[in-house]
Amino acid sequence: xxxxxxxxxxxxxxxxxxxxxxxxxxxxxxxxxxxxxxxxxxxxxxxxxxxxxxxxxxxxxxxxxxxxxxxxxxxxxxxxxxxxxxxxxxxxxxxxxxxxxxxxxxxxxxxxxxxxxxxxxxxxxxxxxxxxxxxxxxxxxxxxxxxxxxxxxxxxxxxxxxxxxxxxxxxxxxxxxxxxxxxxxxxxxxxxxxxxxxxxxxxxxxxxxxxxxxxxxxxxxxxxxxxxxxxxxxxxxxxxxxxxxxxxxxxxxxxxxxxxxxxxxxxxxxxxxxxxxxxxxxxxxxxxxxxxxxxxxxxxxxxxxxxx
Amino acid sequence: xxxxxxxxxxxxxxxxxxxxxxxxxxxxxxxxxxxxxxxxxxxxxxxxxxxxxxxxxxxxxxxxxxxxxxxxxxxxxxxxxxxxxxxxxxxxxxxxxxxxxxxxxxxxxxxxxxxxxxxxxxxxxxxxxxxxxxxxxxxxxxxxxxxxxxxxxxxxxxxxxxxxxxxxxxxxxxxxxxxxxxxxxxxxxxxxxxxxxxxxxxxxxxxxxxxxxxxxxxxxxxxxxxxxxxxxxxxxxxxxxxxxxxxxxxxxxxxxxxxxxxxxxxxxxxxxxxxxxxxxxxxxxxxxxxxxxxxxxxxxxxxxxxxxxxxxxxxxxxxxxxxxxxxxxxxxxxxxxxxxxxxxxxxxxxxxxxxxxxxxxx
Numbered sequence: 001x002x003x004x005x006x007x008x009x010x011x012x013x014x015x016x017x018x019x020x021x022x023x024x025x026x027x028x029x030x031x032x033x034x035x036x037x038x039x040x041x042x043x044x045x046x047x048x049x050x051x052x053x054x055x056x057x058x059x060x061x062x063x064x065x066x067x068x069x070x071x072x073x074x075x076x077x078x079x080x081x082x083x084x085x086x087x088x089x090x091x092x093x094x095x096x097x098x099x100x101x102x103x104x105x106x107x108x109x110x111x112x113x114x115x116x117x118x119x120x121x122x123x124x125x126x127x128x129x130x131x132x133x134x135x136x137x138x139x140x141x142x143x144x145x146x147x148x149x150x151x152x153x154x155x156x157x158x159x160x161x162x163x164x165x166x167x168x169x170x171x172x173x174x175x176x177x178x179x180x181x182x183x184x185x186x187x188x189x190x191x192x193x194x195x196x197x198x199x200x201x202x203x204x205x206x207x208x209x210x211x212x213x214x215x216x217x218x219x220x221x222x223x224x225x226x227x228x229x230x231x232x233x234x235x236x237x238x239x240x241x242x243x244x245x246x247x248x249x250x251x252x253x254x255x256x257x258x259x260x261x262x263x264x265x266x267x268x269x270x271x272x273x274x275x276x277x278x279x280x281x282x283x284x285x286x287x288x289x290x291x292x293x294x295x296x297x298x299x300x301x302x303x304x305x306x307x308x
Numbered sequence: 309x310x311x312x313x314x315x316x317x318x319x320x321x322x323x324x325x326x327x328x329x330x331x332x333x334x335x336x337x338x339x340x341x342x343x344x345x346x347x348x349x350x351x352x353x354x355x356x357x358x359x360x361x362x363x364x365x366x367x368x369x370x371x372x373x374x375x376x377x378x379x380x381x382x383x384x385x386x387x388x389x390x391x392x393x394x395x396x397x398x399x400x401x402x403x404x405x406x407x408x409x410x411x412x413x414x415x416x417x418x419x420x421x422x423x424x425x426x427x428x429x430x431x432x433x434x435x436x437x438x439x440x441x442x443x444x445x446x447x448x449x450x451x452x453x454x455x456x457x458x459x460x461x462x463x464x465x466x467x468x469x470x471x472x473x474x475x476x477x478x479x480x481x482x483x484x485x486x487x488x489x490x491x492x493x494x495x496x497x498x499x500x501x502x503x504x505x506x507x508x509x510x511x512x513x514x515x516x517x518x519x520x521x522x523x524x525x526x527x528x529x530x531x532x533x534x535x536x537x538x539x540x541x542x543x544x545x546x547x548x549x550x551x552x553x554x555x556x557x558x559x560x561x562x563x564x565x566x567x568x569x570x571x572x573x574x575x576x577x578x579x580x581x582x583x584x585x586x587x588x589x590x591x592x593x594x595x596x597x598x599x600x601x602x603x604x605x606x607x608x609x610x611x612x613x614x615x616x617x618x619x620x621x622x623x624x625x626x627x628x629x630x631x632x633x634x635x636x637x638x639x640x641x642x643x644x645x646x647x648x649x650x651x652x653x654x655x656x657x658x659x660x661x662x663x664x665x666x667x668x669x670x
Contacts, residue, residue: 198393204380205358205387206454207410216406220397 051279064276075280080264084281087169088260092237094173095180099233100226102177103184108214110185111192121189127182132242139175140247159254162247168254172247176240183236184229191225192218227300231293238262238289261285310461310494311336312357316366319352319518326352328518329366334462339488339495340523341509343502345541349518350498354464357496358387371461381410386455387464390471392447394439394454401426401435404453411458425457428487445476456487462494469504481507502542506530514538532656536663539589539656545618545630548595551660552588554580563588563655566625568603571652579668585660592618592632594654597640601649605629607640621646 027034054064055071075081106124110117127135142149145160161167195218203213219226244263248255250271259267261281269278312334319327327349334340342350355361357368359380367374375383386407394403401422408418426432429449439447448468455463468484469477485508488495499505505512506526514521514529514537522534533539539547552563552570554577561577562569563586570588572580580586597619605621608628619631619640631648633639640646657666 196391196393198389198391199395201358201360201380202387202389202393202395202454203406204360205383205385206407206458207381208406209381209410212410217395220395223397 048279048282051275052283054276056274056276060273071276072280072283075277076284081281081284083256084259084261084264087258088238088262091169091173091176091240091258091260092234094170095176095237095240096230096233098173098177099180099184099236100229102181103229104188104226106181106185107188107192110189124185125182125189127179128186129182130179132179133246135179136175136243136246139178139243143171143247163253165254165257168248168252169258172240172243172258175243175247176237179243180233180236183232187225187229187232188222191222191229194225195221227296230300231296234292234296235289238285241266261288310371311369312462312494312496313369314353314366315369317353317356317363317368318365319349319356319361320364325518327356330515330518330520332513332520332523334494334496336494337492338510339485339497339508341505341512342496342498342515343500343505343509343512343541344515345500347517348515350500350515351466353515354387354466354496354498357383357462358385358464359383384458384461385464386458386460386462388451388455388466388468390467392439392451392468392471394447394450396439399436399438400431400442400450403439403450404431404457407454407458421457425453428456429453444471444473445480448472448480452484452487456491456493459491460493462496463488465495465497467499467501468497469499470501477504484508502544506542514541516541532665532667533589534665536587536589536658539658543591545592547589547591547656548627548629549658550588550590550623550627550629551625552586554586556581562602563657565603565623566627567605567623568601570650570655571602572655572657573652575668576652576655576657576666579657579666583657583659583666586666587658587660587663589656589658590650590654592630594651595629595631596649596651597631597633597637597646598649599647601647603629603648603650605646605648607642607644607646610639610642612639619646621648 052072053066053068055067056064110121110124140162141147143161145151145156150156150161155161157164157167161171199221200213200217203217208216239262240260241262244258244260245266248258250267252258262285265278265281265285268274268281312332314330314332317327317330318325330349330353332340332353342353344350352361356363357370357375359375359378363376367376369375370383370385395406398406404422404425405418408421413421422435423432426435429452431446431449431453434442434446434450439450442450448471451468455465465484469480472480481504497504497508509526511523511525512529513523516537522529522538524532524534529538530542533542533547536549540549550565550570552565554572555562555564555569556577561572561574561580563572563580565588570590603623605623607619608622609618609620611618611620615635617633617635617637617639619633621629621631623629629648658664659666
């Protein structure tokens with residue numbers, strides 16, 4: 001109120017001076033965050049683009065040479081990259097629908113007012129706070145060909161699941177889904193709790209069965225949440241790294257079959273010591289994530305209902 | 309057809325008894341208003357009919373069939389929610405059609421009925437809009453349309469007008485009455501607004517703290533309130549209530565109250581004689597400021613409403629007394645000592661102990 005009065009009395013020059021002062025203060029307050037982001041995000045991000053323009057020579061200790069965009073085309077058309085891309089897509093297809101559906105299912109179950117349900121809510125959401133390394137070790141033992149759960153269940157392919165070219169990727173995906181359930185469950189639960197109770201009651205009175213009311217009312221009303229969860233799940237799937245590194249790793253016989261983009265970038269840089277190539281692939285991963293997110297925002301958001 | 313019977317219906321939430329042994333019989337085609345202050349259990353009673361709350365005791369029967377264990381979807385009733393509860397992702401047409409789809413009506417029949425209802429309620433221009441694009445009044449009509457398109461056994465309406473502005477509320481009130489009259493569908497209508505109750509109900513059931521106080525046609529309820537709660541709740545403002553005792557002498561019978569006396573007719577005196585201590589009730593319109601009046605009071609507030617004024621006075625013992633005055637009369641000053649005259653025919657008597665109306669046995 002008082003500010004409004006002051007502004008009205010101030011001339012255009014004084015107003016501009018004030019605006020500059022306020023903007024200055026704003027940037028000053030932003031400075032700590034800008035520094036952190038600058039050092040750890042913006043600078044590496046820009047540096048990455050520069051790296052992509054230099055080719056690393058095949059032998060160590062030689063200077064890298066500027067090749068411009070030549071390397072970009074080379075990498076993007078290489079069979080290594082394309083195979084890796086296919087693996088990534090497969091991995092995403094394994095993880096996203098399963099992660100969303102299981103999270104939604106558990107959230108719906110945990111919505112019911114039952115005695116002791118709070119304990120289940122804690123359990124369902126616990127994978128969020130479980131370290132990837134710890135849970136990967138647990139899964140590693142579960143999938144151990146000798147003492148694990150799988151042989152106990154009678155599942156013992158040869159070579160063992162985690163070294164098997166067919167089963168390694170699904171096995172890692174299972175663990176990645178498991179890890180994502182907590183996040184998915186929390187997002188879905190929050191969405192469900194925010195739904196208007198009376199609209200769901202109206203559906204009951206209007207003659208809808210539980211099933212119909214779920215698909216015709218709950219899911220459409222939940223669509224903003226589902227959409228948000230989808231975006232989060234996609235990004236999660238594209239960036240799953242720890243599980244692959246711990247469960248499979250570079251030495252594994254099945255490594256080639258779980259070599260998703262993010263892991264490929266890592267191995268290219270660390271084991272093949274080829275930063276140029278790794279930079280190109282990380283830009284490609286960035287571009288894919290960006291395009292997907294924008295597409296989802298554009299296409300899906302138009303079809304998603306936001307209750308008013 | 310759509311007779312609705314509550315028999316000993318009780319509902320508890322923890323230690324709170326929301327509805328306490330409610331017996332109520334809504335005749336086929338009747339519009340019965342459940343009236344009471346917030347938290348009196350009227351909405352809970354309605355939700356039990358809809359099947360949205362389970363009963364703890366008693367039975368509810370729709371059309372002769374006990375529905376305690378019948379799913380809401382199978383009860384053949386339609387409900388209008390206070391918030392309208394429209395499906396925000398569906399168009400108006402789809403909203404209205406929703407209950408018909410659940411009943412598996414074919415497309416042609418659905419379309420015909422939706423159009424019919426849309427014409428009745430003036431919703432044709434909005435059929436392709438989403439609820440978010442409608443005004444409050446339009447949404448309210450969509451909610452009504454969704455209810456009547458079903459042609460159910462009964463309508464349940466939970467304060468459907470409370471989110472409308474005053475002018476629209478008056479209009480819609482009349483529309484709902486006309487519609488209900490034409491359709492002849494049994495209607496249970498919940499409100500806390502006594503004007504709504506008085507103008508809409510064939511009968512009114514007054515609830516307080518989960519207990520049914522009285523069921524009667526509106527005018528009966530106003531003229532012969534069954535207890536002090538109903539007397540004080542109905543009317544705007546409600547009835548004045550004063551503690552009193554019967555006094556009989558040569559001049560006739562009066563009730564002695566703080567600040568003076570209230571004249572009693574012979575038959576009222578007879579009732580009072582049998583009862584002992586009394587609560588005397590007088591409606592504001594049966595009181596007048598008059599130098600020859602029998603009550604002494606001092607003026608606390610004067611509320612001028614245009615056509616009339618409410619003069620709020622205080623008796624010596626602190627009891628408030630509201631006097632209704634027509635426009636143009638002399639307005640007393642605040643704090644002024646006045647005398648109030650009581651019309652003997654406007655006096656209601658209640659037992660002081662139980663608050664029940666004193667009446668000659670029929």
